[in-house]
Amino acid sequence: MMLSASEVEQLKQAPATEEVLPVFRSRWSPRSFSDREVSAADLRKVFEAARWAPSSNNEQPWRFIVGRRNSDTFQKIASSLVSFNQAWAPKAPTLILGMAKKQFSHNNASNNFALFDLGAATSFITLQAAALGLHTHQMAGYDQDVARKAFQIPDEFALGSVMALGYQGEPSALPNAKLLDSETSPRSRKPLSEIVLAAWGEPAQLS
């Protein structure tokens, strides 16, 4: 039986967990996006959220190239995607390429946490988007050389993920069974006992 977009939305919610903000439950990464455009006002809100992420030495090393559907920028980002991602991501109305400056601006020293900070800012985007009823889907599956050349990104910037941003679409619009299967399967996570430790190999006592 084919699930509808709203049934999938329910299925993808993380299980209710006390004291976790609702956006952490509702954020998930669809591959089916609807045609609906993201307003300029909402785009501004998600980048405003990114702006307020913490970063090493407050360097704010992140930069984002934003392509909206039918633009040259969108086309360039879409063309850099690997074929698996090309099959679904260009249906989203917005594609975003993230990058981070590898040196601190004040002394040119290497900033080994630049990509880490970009990841934090990107997470802020995903959560602000979720709060606005939008969805995001990040991708490592793109050709960095192609993207770098297309936008003439200088070497001092390391590339992060490409992100699709838009509204969830009907799962039935996906082009193949593999994508449909993953779209309609529940999300899973490692238990806390595996990822939060008191010592190496020893789970932290959290209750």
Ligand SMILES: Cc1cc2nc3c(=O)[nH]c(=O)nc-3n(C[C@H](O)[C@H](O)[C@H](O)COP(=O)(O)O)c2cc1C
């Ligand atoms: C850095 C990064 C790279 C990813 N690359 C891809 C990708 O190339 N293609 C894809 O379909 N999903 C990609 N994903 C999505 C993950 O598979 C997804 O976030 C994960 O399965 C957890 O699902 P959820 O986001 O719905 O909770 C990527 C996610 C991240 C954070």
